Amino acid sequence: QVQLVQSGSELKKPGASVKVSCKASGYSFTTYAMNWVRQAPGQGLEWIGWINTNTGSPTYAQGFTGRFVFSLDTSVSTAYLQINSLKAEDTAVYYCARGFSPIMYFDYWGQGTLVTVSS
Amino acid sequence: QSALTQPRSVSGSPGQSVTISCTGTSSDVGGYNYVSWYQQHPGKVPKLMIYDVSKRPSGVPDRFSGSKSGNTASLTISGLQAEDEADYYCCSYAGTYNVVFGGGTKLTVL
Numbered sequence: 395q396v397q398l399v400q401s402g403s404e405l406k407k408p409g410a411s412v413k414v415s416c417k418a419s420g421y422s423f424t425t426y427a428m429n430w431v432r433q434a435p436g437q438g439l440e441w442i443g444w445i446n447t448n449t450g451s452p453t454y455a456q457g458f459t460g461r462f463v464f465s466l467d468t469s470v471s472t473a474y475l476q477i478n479s480l481k482a483e484d485t486a487v488y489y490c491a492r493g494f495s496p497i498m499y500f501d502y503w504g505q506g507t508l509v510t511v512s513s
Numbered sequence: 514q515s516a517l518t519q520p521r522s523v524s525g526s527p528g529q530s531v532t533i534s535c536t537g538t539s540s541d542v543g544g545y546n547y548v549s550w551y552q553q554h555p556g557k558v559p560k561l562m563i564y565d566v567s568k569r570p571s572g573v574p575d576r577f578s579g580s581k582s583g584n585t586a587s588l589t590i591s592g593l594q595a596e597d598e599a600d601y602y603c604c605s606y607a608g609t610y611n612v613v614f615g616g617g618t619k620l621t622v623l
Contacts, residue, residue, distance in 0.1 A: 429612075431559075438516070438617035439551070439559065439602050444610070453610050489558065497612050499549035499564035499604070506558060 396420040398490050398504035405510045406480050413476045414507045416490030423471035424448045427496030430464065430475050433506075434486040442488075444497050445473060480511045517542065517603055517615035524621040530591040533618045535603030536584060541613055543584035547606035550579060550588045553617075554599045562601075563588060590620070598622040 401415040416428065430442040443454040445464040452464040463476040477484055488507050491500035518536040525531040535542065535550075542548055550563040561570055563579035566586060576597075578589045586605070590597055603615040 431614075438600075439553075439604075439614045441604075441612045441614055444612075455611060491559075494564075497610060498547040498606055499561060500551075500559075501561050501564075501570065503558045503560075 396492070396502045398492065398502055400488075400490060400504040400507045403508040403510070405512065407513055408480055408482060408511055410480050410511075411476060411478045412480060412509055413474055414488050414490075414509065416473045416475075416504050418471045418473070418492070421492075424468060427493035428464075428466075428473040429491045429493045429497060429500055430462075431489045431491055431500075431503075432486045433489070434483075437486075442475070444493055446496065447473070477509070480509075482511050484509060485511045515613070517605060517613055519601075519603060519615040519618045521616075522619045522621065524623055525590075525593045526623045527593050527595065529593050530589060531593060531620065533588045533590075533601055533603075533620070535586040535588070535605075535615045537586075537605055537613070538584055541605040541607040542581065542586050544608065545606045546581070548579065548581055548586040549604045550577075551602045551604065552597075552599045553602065559602065593622055595622050 397419045399417045424447045429444040432440045442458045445452045461478045465474045490504040492502040548566045551559040553559045566581045567579040607613045
């Protein structure tokens with residue numbers, strides 16, 4: 395069965411970096427895009443962007459360029475989201491989600507990773 | 514890219530039907546038949562309920578249906594049940610490999 399398993403919660407200080415992992419299993423990793431979605435406390439879903447798991451080419455949504463970086467390790471079917479120069483407003487749950495065709499909808503989601511940015 | 518517009522909350526009694534709207538523009542909802550809907554219970558992971566405007570993934574009850582007219586998409590839940598109480602988010606392809614979510618709607622089953 396398809397599973398996306400994310401790394402555990404993180405507590406970081408402002409200005410630091412964090413790298414969230416998303417390990418896929420149960421399907422051919424390079425066949426589907428991987429998307430990243432953010433949900434701040436008590437807020438809605440916000441699409442961060444996606445990465446083509448076949449070519450490694452990333453696309454970032456408006457407002458997420460510069461500090462957000464997607465990467466892959468296809469040898470272990472894992473996608474990564476790195477956030478640099480963390481700010482308090484980056485505090486949120488970050489989800490990876492498998493994209494279909496490649497981003498028309500998201501059929502499987504990781505369990506979410508809480509990133510807390512606090513001094 | 515502006516978020517799609519959804520009502521903050523809707524409510525209905527068990528057995529009734531409710532409809533949640535999702536308004537965008539001709540650059541997203543109106544321009545493509547790629548609207549999806551997600552259900553999220555508190556503290557849980559979002560779940561795909563509708564894709565491609567009106568298609569239901571396997572396992573989603575046929576009480577859930579989707580439609581679109583112009584720049585507005587809708588999710589209708591008929592025969593409301595207590596377990597339908599959740600937040601619902603619409604999402605649309607917005608061209609040039611971009612996607613936009615709605616702000617979310619809290620459904621209360623009275």
